[in-house]
Amino acid sequence: MSMDDLALLRRQLEEERAARKKAEDLLEETVRELTLANQLLQRYLDAVPCIVVALDTRACIAMINRAGCALLGQPESALLGQPWFEHCLPQPSGKSVLLPCFLQLVSGEGQAQEALSEYPVVDADGQQRLMAWHTGMLTDAAGVIVGTLSSGEEISERKLAEVAIAESRNLLLKVIDTVPARVFWKDTDLRFLGCNRRFAEDAGMPSPDDLIGKDDYQMVWAEQADHYRADDREVMAAGAPRLFFEEQQTTASGETVWLRTSKIPLINDDNETFGVLGVYEDITECRRIEADNRIHLAELTALNGMLIEAQNQMLRSVKMASVGRLAAGVANEIDKPFAFINSNLEALKGHVADLLSVLEAYEKAEPALAGQVAFLAAIEQAKEKAHLAFMQHDILNLISESLDGVQRAKTAVETLKEFSRVDTAEWQLANLEKGLESTLNIVWNEIKYKAKIKKDYAGIPDIECLAPQLNQVFLNLVINAAQAIDERGVIILRTGFDEHEVWVEVGDTGKGIEPEDMDKIFDPFFTTKATGKGSGLGLSLADNIVRRHGGRLDTRSKPGKGSVFRVTLPRNRLLNKEDF
Structure with missing residues (x-):
């Protein structure tokens, strides 16, 4: 290997060491940053007052904040990696009923989210705490679900x-x-x-x-x-x-x-x-009952007034009967002194006339005493002292007036006896016109200021009847006629007869009777008068009396014009066998 090759290899090794150093530094920086970020995230999560827990796809605890540890009463080191649903939740049936829902959720089926929104955890004291959960999905850079992050807020008190x-x-x-x-x-x-x-x-x-x-x-x-x-x-x-x-x-x-x-x-x-x-x-029924009660109260009030009036009328009838008997007794007693008073006055009238004729004879003899001056003077003085001239003129007038007074008093007594007729309860022949007249005399003071009396008598024959009771009928009819007249009017008394019947009519120019009331006027207690002004019994009793006499009581009326009541009776009592 040449020197150039060795130098090249050395440079490559140095570059690789520098690159590895740089990568290690970068990794170290990244780890440091991630650690700081994780610590910062943990501080943030720890600052949250509610429980926050991260679960991996197996539902094991990957992270839990301080509030969660405090609630569960265990340190983070004891909780990390633990199965969340089996370790921290109550198991009423021996296994977690929520784990399948969680596994379904992280598999991508979000329908299970609602089932995990509210469930309890067991705290450090073994008590269940109901929590409301908000869960989000954790994914990697490729978008694959790697777990969940949930926050839970206790709602036990709110739920209660x-x-x-x-x-x-x-x-x-x-x-x-x-x-x-x-x-x-x-x-x-x-x-x-x-x-x-x-x-x-x-x-x-x-x-x-x-x-x-x-x-x-x-x-x-x-x-x-x-x-x-x-x-x-x-x-x-x-x-x-x-x-x-x-x-x-x-x-x-x-x-x-x-x-x-x-x-x-x-x-x-x-x-x-x-x-x-x-x-x-x-309150419909209450209003109906109240209305009925008002009607009933009005009816009872009216009926009570009628009963009071009926009671008063009965008392008046009893009193009238007593007064009638008393009047008859008094009349009988008065008849005797009236008889001898009248007789004595008639005798006195004759005696006075005789005395006056004697005085007249003496006056004619006075010229024969012309020579007796003193005697004549004494006579003249006595005549002046006695007012002889006035006395001769007045004494007969006084006696005549006294006789007239006696006759009028006797007529009044006879009228009272004729009206009451308590001296007999037998059927007797009576003249209805006389009974009508006696009735009129009895009530004259009550009607004389309200009505003028107009009479049209036909001279009806006597009939057999109970005169006092028919007089009571006439009394009721005449009083009703007067009461039907508001201010001043006329009461017409008319009689008539044919071969079978006699009749007496009492008419008035009063206010008349409404057509709808005509069929009810003879009903007991029916009255068109104001409350307390009538009992509604007068016409009913009158009709009953007339019917028991075999007769009938009819009426005709025009509102605003007046009414006429006719009492029709049979002339022959044999046509009516019913006695009282």
């Missing part, structure tokens, strides 16, 4: 809180569902956030979940939606509840019902309104 919240929500929904009222809540856009089952039924929805996100325009009560939403906005704008107001709603069945509603704004801890809560109950 979520479970507690879910349980509380479910309990709250169950409680709301058991409430008999309807409950709903909306957001600020007035879309439903939730409701109870009864509200969903009213809305025609299968379940409360079907309402979420919908608004009132999508409910069966769409026609009332504008009204409901205006109320909701008013409550939210005011920030104050609106309680117990009544409104109507159309249900899923198409029925219109009444609701008693309360609406309350939903306000968060920052005093911000985020929606509205509504609660209502169906």
Whole structure:
């Protein structure tokens, strides 16, 4: 080998040593940089508060940070290379159920990612810690998967809180569902956030979940939606509840019902309104019952007034019967003194006339005493003292007026006796016109300021009857006629007869009777008068009395013109065998 060849070889060896030196230096620098980078990465990972673990494709621990070591209670040296799923996770069935999912994931099938998103690890105390995992794939320069890098955050407390919240929500929904009222809540856009089952039924929805996100325009009560939403906005704008107001709603069945509603704004801890809560109950039946109760109360009040009036009328009837008996007794007692007073006055009238004729004879004899001046003077003085001239003129007038007064008092007594007729309860012949007149005398003070009496009597024949009871009929008809006249009017009393019947009519120019009331005027307790003004028994009792006499009580009336009541009775009592 020549010297040139040796020199060349030496140069080549030096160049190779220099190149190897340079490569070694470069490798050393690279290792140093990688070591520094790895240390820096480890510091970064150790600074992360949650667990970070890198796994190779066999699911063995390739790297774990300080938080992971602390959680597991083992140093990094004891964990590196350990099978992650078998070593650090609970094994309820004796083997890892997650390892197959991991192997499927690193093989390139990403569908298993969801199964590894949440699972527990066993800490240093042997307690399970539920973790939420975020996993990324580690690849080499060629893009081949060489492992995974996962970070885990403990969610045990959050999960427990979520479970507690879910349980509380479910309990709250169950409680709301058991409430008999309807409950709903909306957001600020007035879309439903939730409701109870009864509200969903009213809305025609299968379940409360079907309402979420919908608004009132999508409910069966769409026609009332504008009204409901205006109320909701008013409550939210005011920030104050609106309680117990009544409104109507159309249900899923198409029925219109009444609701008693309360609406309350939903306000968060920052005093911000985020929606509205509504609660209502169906009060349709309550309103119907209240309406029925009001009607029943009015009916009972009216009936109570009628009963009170009927009781008062009965008391008046009893009093009138007592007064009638008393009047008859008094009348009988008065008749006797009236008889001898009248007789005595008539006798006195004759005696006075005789005395006056004697005085007249003495006056004619006075000229014969012309010579007896003193005697004549004494006579003249006595005549002046006695006012003889006035007495002669007045004494007969006084006696005549007294006789007239006695006769008028006797007529009044006879009228009272004729009206009451308590001296007999037998059927007797009586003249209805006389009974009508006696009735008129009894009530004259009550009607004289309201009505003018117009009479048209036909001179009807006497009939066999119970006159006091028919007088009571006439009394009711005349009083009713007067009460039908508002201010001043006319009461017409008319009689008539034919070969079979007699009749008495009591007419008035009052307000008349409405056509719809004509069929009810003889019903017991029916009255067109104001409450407390009539019992509704007068015409019923009158009709009953007339029917028991074999007659009939008819009426004709024109509203605003007046009414006429006709009592028609048979002339022959044999046509009616029914006695009282």
